Amino acid sequence: MSQASGEVAVVGVTKRFGETTAVKDLSLTIPHGSYCCLLGPSGCGKTTILRMIAGHEKPTSGDIRIGGQSVLGLPQVQRGTAMMFQSYALFPHRSVLDNVAFALKMRGASTADRHAKARELLTKVQLEKFADRLPTQLSGGQQQRVALARALITNPRVLLLDEPLSALDEYLRLRMRGELRRVQKELGITFVHVTHTQLEAIAVADTVVVMAHGHIEQAASARDIFVTPRNAYVARFVGGQNVLTGSVESVMNGVAAVAGKNGARYAIPVGGRHPRRGSPLWGSIRRDRIVIEKMAPGAKPTVGLNAVVGEVHTLENQGSYVKVTLDLADSEEFVAHVLDETFFAGSLDIGERVVARWSASDVKLLEDGPIAEEAAPAGAAMATAG
Amino acid sequence: MAIVNPAADAFAASGRAEPEVVEYPGERASWLQVAPLVLVLLLFFGLPMLVVLAVSFFDFSRTEIIPAFILDNYIDLFRSEVTLRLYASSLKFALIVWVVTLVLGFNIAYFLVFHVRGLLFQIGLFLLCTVPFLTSNIIRMISWIPFLGRNGIFNQALQGAGITSQPLEFLLFSDFAVIVAYVHLFTLFMVVPIFNSMARIDKSLLEAARDAGAGRFRVVAEVVWPLSRTGIALGSIFVVTLVMGDSFVVRTMSGGQSASVVSALQNEVAALQYPPAAASAVIMVIIVTLMVAAILRIVDVRRELAG
Incomplete structure (x- = not known):
């Protein structure tokens, strides 16, 4: 089983729960051996997808393939998947060792065999000393590692992680996400990780899939998601823009x-396109590419291209940079990340009027709504006809 | 167990690894808190039990009870073959009813917790289980008589359907009828605590077990059953003590053919033979206490309720 391909393909899957549609005609391919994060707010359908891959939910329509073969209707064992639950779902009445060995017990392995294998995995997660304890006698981080060991004991080709870090405190969360990434690289199997935390997704994943309302907004590398969001939703949700x-x-x-x-x-750079005059257009600018300049009191806002004027609304020191939030009167919040050195060299305070400038080359075009083109014959005809 | 601060006890039972410092309100406050219950129990349970214990050693004649310290009441009790037979019969009923109510209770609770979707529907069905309790025990039991009787509905239905040609005699005024009535009366006492235990099982544990390759029955055997042990133990205590302490159901449903320990005791009380009745009661209390202790031995209810 472990040699088989762990490519996961979700093909045109729709999932309805009664009246509500959790996942709408969604297609996604996760390459073998990659780390994929499904990112989105709660209720966007990301957990439903994970549960359908795991076989805990059946798609209303569409297909789920693992290693090129449809797994619809197959029991969990035959899918070669293993799941790590948000609450870890460790059996409270069994020792740590028996928890890890459980799947082997179900496969009929002898006590000696399964305990030996379980001990080996516990050693891998540095918990061999705790083998005889009950799960409730372990800390959250230790429980999480037990859950990981238990999921890995069957040599799955796909590991499904449902918000695996959400129950941990900040310090452990940062440590464990590095650990997860290391384990994934070491085993070379496919990880599908559901999270609602942007930085977590960007930190661990090869591919980040940003979801909203049961469909995919953007599926791309972590870097692309952060640097070149496809639309305003992704830009706003991932942050940094x-x-x-x-x-x-x-x-x-x-x-x-x-x-x-x-x-x-x-x-806003539009590449080869020619949007019509007066049509709406969206762009994004990275928060850390913005320069803040104080305005002299009483000075007229002489704002040129690629700049906005606003009042400093909040200042948050983030250590290596300061998050400056501007109030632009009538538009959405505008944030600049100012390097700590730059910030503390000046004397910016809340309530001060400032100009925020950036370079045109840092602006990216967002695809929100159809771009009404001017010169392009077919598009223009369609647009005017509509 | 020594004096235990409730907070400290719950803490010890949950077995957390990192101990925290808990501020105790002081022992005196704890004593004050349990004082009302202790008083009620001493006055209405402890004292009468002492009286019964004392009377069990008294002598008696046809007309009076003579304070004394004799062991004759106990010796007679243990010498009598009737005692043994009555205990055998009561234990037999207790065992059969326990098994039947456990099977029913476990399955009903399982169905309610894991198959019924929606809390409202779940609560609705749960309340439906309690509907029989809207009438008194006696009425519920007696209503079996026209149903199971020689010319009762059940026999008529069987004959009408051509399944039997003669009315089945064993249905009423028999051990069968006694067990039917017990099961009917006591199943809910098994359902409620098991339901309570099962409802607290994290559903993802079942999915984790299925993920690991457990089939439907393995999931029940490996996860649901062990995690329902508290409820099973509590339900078992209810059912066993209720059956052991019963006299009315046995007498009514067996048509006087069977008797229980308690019904024999009642006869003695009716004949004003208090000392032997008291001795019988003391033995009964000891046996039932031992049964409950045995159940608690197997399942540490306190520990599991705290955890």
Whole structure:
């Protein structure tokens, strides 16, 4: 089983619970041996997908394939999957050793065999000393490692992790996520990890799948999700970006000049496209690519391209940088991450008026809504007809 | 067990690894808290038991009870073959009823907890189980008579359907009838504590077991059953003590053919033979206490309730 491919394919899967649709015609392929994070707010369907891969839920329609073969209707054992539950689901009436050995007991292994194998795994997670304890006698982090050992004892080709770190405190969470990543690399099997924490997903995953309302908003490498979000939802949810909106004023050399709500004007690169004048356009700018300048009291807001004026709303020291949140009067919150050295060299305070500037080359186009094109014949005809 | 602070006890029972410092309100406060219950128990349970114990050593004649210290009442009790037969009969009923109510109770609770979706539906069905309790025990039991009787509904139905040609005689006024009535009366006492235990089982434990390759029955045997032990033990205590302490059901449903320890005791009381009745009661209390102790020996209810 362990040699078999752990490629997981979700093919056009829809899952309804009565009236509500949890997952809507979703397709996703997770390559063998990769670490994939399903990221989204609660209720977005990410756990439902995991449970369908595990066989704890049946899709209403569509197919689930592991290693190229449909696993619909197959019992959990034949799928070659193992699941780590959010609450760890350790059997409270069994010792740590028996918990880890449980799957082998179900497969009819002798007591000596299964205990030997279980001890081996407990050694791997550095818990061999606790073999005879009950799960409740362990700390949260130790319980989590027991759960990991128990899931791995059957040599699964796919490990499914349902919010595995959410019950841990911050310190352990950071340590365990590194541990998970290390174990995944070492075993070379597929990990599918559900989380609602953006940084956790970006920290561990090869591929991050951002979900909302039962569908995928973007599936890409952790770096791409962070640097080039596909749309405003991903940009806002993953964080690290400010979303710029406005209507197109002119397009020149693949860059659109956009007028925002509060009189600010931005340049958004549009590549080869030609959005129509007056049509709405979305872009994103990274929070750490923004320069904050204090305005002299009473100075007129002489704001050029790629800048906004606002009042400092909150300041949060994050250690290596300071998170400066600006109040732009009528648009959404605008955040700049200012390097600690830069910030503490100045004297910015809450309530001060500032200009936030950035370079046009750091702005990325977001795909929100159809971009109404001008010169492109087919698109334009369709748009005007509509 | 020595004086135990409840907080400290719950803490010890849960067996956490990292001990925390707990501020105790002081022993005196704990004593004050349990004082009302202790008083009630001493006055209405301890004292009468002492009286019964004392009377069990008294002598008696046809007309009076003579304070004394003799062991004759106990010697007679142990010499009498009737005693043995009555205990054998009561224990037999207790065992059969325990097995039947356990099987029923476990399955009903399992169904309610793991198969019924939706809390509202679950509570609704649970309340449905208690509907028979809206009438008194006696009425519920007596209503079996027209059902199981020689010309009762059940016999008529069997004959009408052509399954039997003659009415079945064993249905009423028999051990069978006694067991039916017991099961009917006491199953709920098994369902409630088991339901309570099962409802506290984390559903993901079942999924984890299934993930590990356990089939339906293995899941029950390896996870649900062991984690329902507290409820099973409590339900068993209820059922066993209720059956052992019964006289009315046995007498009514067996048509006077069977008797229980308690019904013999009642006869003695009716004949004003208090000392032998008291001796019989003392032995009964000891035996039932031993049975409960045996159950608690197997399942540490206190520990599991705390954990």
